């Protein structure tokens with residue numbers, strides 16, 4: 063089954079075409095990578111998918127439903143979540159509170175709105191903080207964490223709300239190199255054990271080639287190539303535009 | 309004594325003192341009634357201003373519409389004094405909530421400074437509007453119905469609803485802040501875009517938060533109107549430059565975004581203000597202005613915020629040493 067599908071998505075900012083008729087597909091249960099040089103339109107595509115910006119034209123379908131006209135919170139409640147390249151967490155709240163505030167919002171009721179935090183949610187919050195390695199920091203203000211720790215917290219918050227699909231914008235940026243393997247391992251477990259489909263923007267080629275089953279490469283807002291990691295590695299266009307520059 | 313017992317003792321003594329006060333110091337029972345009202349002002353302002361990060365300059369509107377709604381019912385319902393008062397107070401709360409829901413729909417979509425500016429005109433516009441409407445007394449205001457009891461009985465009678473309102477407001481917010489509601493509005497305060505990206509019903513939470521503030525203010529209005537015995541659009545009901553500004557001053561002074569901060573801020577502010585009025589005649593406004601400047605410069609996070617920065621562990625902020633050690637191994 064196709065989890066997410068974009069067709070000819072175009073997004074312009076003034077004269078700049080940030081996304082030029084991008085079409086891609088993410089199958090349910092897969093891990094797909096999105097690569098490309100700085101400014102090639104990767105984050106813009108995420109923003110378009112989750113409803114941050116109205117797109118100029120094209121279609122975006124999530125589990126068969128057209129979502130390109132929906133608002134950000136509505137799309138999130140369908141189970142499509144994103145993390146931000148410049149991490150966003152609730153700085154004035156503790157890590158546990160950040161997690162508790164991220165409980166899934168899809169079934170809403172007045173009683174739930176005014177009710178206490180459920181003990182099982184607190185327990186789940188602590189387990190997930192343990193999972194990303196932030197358990198000992200759970201009672202600290204999230205704003206006092208380092209950039210890398212905030213990145214991990216944001217990842218845990220996304221897991222807390224049990225999404226069907228996660229868009230991760232550079233999950234390894236700012237993470238200590240010795241911890242990156244651990245993170246890749248966790249991403250794989252999230253995919254395999256929790257059944258969350260992943261679309262991952264990543265500059266670290268080692269990471270993304272190991273992680274993803276399929277890759278899309280953008281350059282100057284256009285889709286340059288797509289295929290397996292092996293195909294991408296050997297694609298002359300990709301080498302010229304991106305990999306060769308390394 | 310453990311903390312729960314200590315807290316219980318504190319609440320109990322506040323309640324005992326609150327009940328006994330008008331009999332111990334009857335000479336200042338009106339000022340004491342206003343003290344409770346100030347606490348309601350600061351607490352309700354802080355729901356949006358402190359917990360949700362939306363600075364409102366227009367909350368006095370809800371106080372004013374509640375007051376007018378009540379007095380109009382008292383004058384025109386044909387009921388006798390106490391039933392009319394009771395119905396009027398309830399109507400005050402409901403009308404205020406209706407206003408908050410409608411206005412919230414319009415201006416809670418504004419973010420940050422734009423919201424603050426959007427609310428700036430609310431109280432002033434309402435005062436202008438009320439001053440021009442003959443049915444509600446226009447600029448000359450309305451006189452509340454005469455209290456049927458003995459002379460001086462009115463002040464004692466109205467002290468108690470003020471006291472009860474403050475206690476009920478405090479306990480309601482305490483309950484509200486313990487659960488998911490506070491998490492949601494704090495999330496909106498810290499990063500509303502993130503809250504939306506996580507699927508939070510931000511618009512709903514914001515509107516409900518404002519309605520809760522409006523409800524208690526809408527109950528406070530009728531009490532103050534009847535306590536003073538006279539309502540005037542600019543200086544009593546929609547008094548933007550006094551009540552409207554004091555609300556946020558008190559919350560900031562005590563420490564916004566905390567439960568006790570606004571309470572402490574209101575007490576300190578009200579006592580200081582009463583002292584200034586008594587001893588610095590003619591200079592009281594200057595002194596008040598100076599005080600505000602000193603507070604903002606030296607206690608930017610308020611009294612409670614200052615204490616919290618000194619002793620963060622007392623507020624549950626800590627690194628779990630045990631877990632830290634295992635994690636580091």
Ligand SMILES: Nc1ncnc2c1ncn2[C@@H]1O[C@H](COP(=O)(O)OP(=O)(O)OP(=O)(O)O)[C@@H](O)[C@H]1O
Pocket residue numbers: 075078080098099100101102103104105106107147
């Ligand atoms: N809100 C915006 N307004 C105007 N231009 C924008 C906006 N967002 C992105 N752009 C432009 O769109 C282009 C693509 O930016 P985008 O952030 O999507 O790149 P990216 O592939 O994520 O790059 P990086 O790898 O550096 O994160 C850039 O030229 C950028 O300047």
Ligand SMILES: [Mg+2]
Pocket residue numbers: 104105106147
């Ligand atoms: Mg980017």
